[in-house]
Amino acid sequence: MKxxxxxxxxxxxxxxxxxxxxxxxxxxxxxxxYNIEEIFSEEQSEPPKIALTFDDGPSIYTEDLSEGLKExxxxxxxxxxxxxxxxxxxxxxxxxxxxxxxxNHSYHHVQLNKLPTSEACQEILKTNNRIFEITGNYPMYVRxxxxxxxxxxxxxxxxxxxxxxxxxxxxxxxxxxxIVKKILDEVEEGDIILMHDGYKTSVEAAFxxxxxxxxxGYEFVTADQMIME
Numbered sequence: 001m002k003x004x005x006x007x008x009x010x011x012x013x014x015x016x017x018x019x020x021x022x023x024x025x026x027x028x029x030x031x032x033x034y035n036i037e038e039i040f041s042e043e044q045s046e047p048p049k050i051a052l053t054f055d056d057g058p059s060i061y062t063e064d065l066s067e068g069l070k071e072x073x074x075x076x077x078x079x080x081x082x083x084x085x086x087x088x089x090x091x092x093x094x095x096x097x098x099x100x101x102x103x104n105h106s107y108h109h110v111q112l113n114k115l116p117t118s119e120a121c122q123e124i125l126k127t128n129n130r131i132f133e134i135t136g137n138y139p140m141y142v143r144x145x146x147x148x149x150x151x152x153x154x155x156x157x158x159x160x161x162x163x164x165x166x167x168x169x170x171x172x173x174x175x176x177x178x179i180v181k182k183i184l185d186e187v188e189e190g191d192i193i194l195m196h197d198g199y200k201t202s203v204e205a206a207f208x209x210x211x212x213x214x215x216x217g218y219e220f221v222t223a224d225q226m227i228m229e
Contacts, residue, residue: 047219048189051226052206053077053164055105055143056171058084058091059198065206066091070098072210077162077223078197079143082107082127089134096135101222103141104128104159113150121155128157141224162223164194170202179205184212192223 054065057078069076078095080102085092095102106112106123115123124142132138142149142159149161166186170179179201183193193209195202210220 051192051223054197057197058088062091065203074220077101079105165191176201176204180208
């Protein structure tokens with residue numbers, strides 16, 4: 001009789017212990033499942049990103065463009081022409097102060113891969129030096145004019161090319177409404193939009209585009225952030 005009682009006692013203790021272990025396991029599983037769902041939810045809630053870029057500046061419109069973007073809490077990317085920096089140093093400084101990415105677009109807007117290496121490097125280095133003299137930061141990104149670039153070009157400094165996925169054709173259209181429509185019809189998450197800051201219509205269109213896309217939940221980032229994603 002004592003053996004039977006002992007057997008039942010041991011069985012009861014085993015069942016209790018097993019139940020406790022299962023309860024602990026499922027409790028941790030539920031907590032882990034909750035954490036995974038929470039992480040997934042956070043990833044899903046991350047806003048779609050887009051990059052707004054401007055070539056050929058600075059110009060008489062650059063400071064107003066930078067100020068308007070600042071009011072909208074937007075950082076953009078400006079690919080500067082060396083020859084246009086002369087006399088527009090104040091605009092370049094404002095771009096830096098407002099937190100935009102400053103990058104290289106050659107000195108004379110020439111097709112770099114059609115030039116002798118020495119001339120192509122001079123186009124890049126001369127523009128880099130002018131930006132550095134004004135901002136204290138040496139550019140590491142370049143947008144080659146016409147989108148033509150040679151990976152074999154070695155100028156002694158590393159230059160990372162950044163291209164685009166949407167060409168606004170703003171320089172050709174020069175109509176605010178049409179520029180806005182073209183971009184909004186084509187835009188998708190992850191796009192890099194090509195614009196120019198040398199036209200009033202482009203500046204007006206840029207503000208409209210930002211306003212509309214921010215309403216749709218888009219977050220604007222600089223082009224270097226986009227290519228590093």
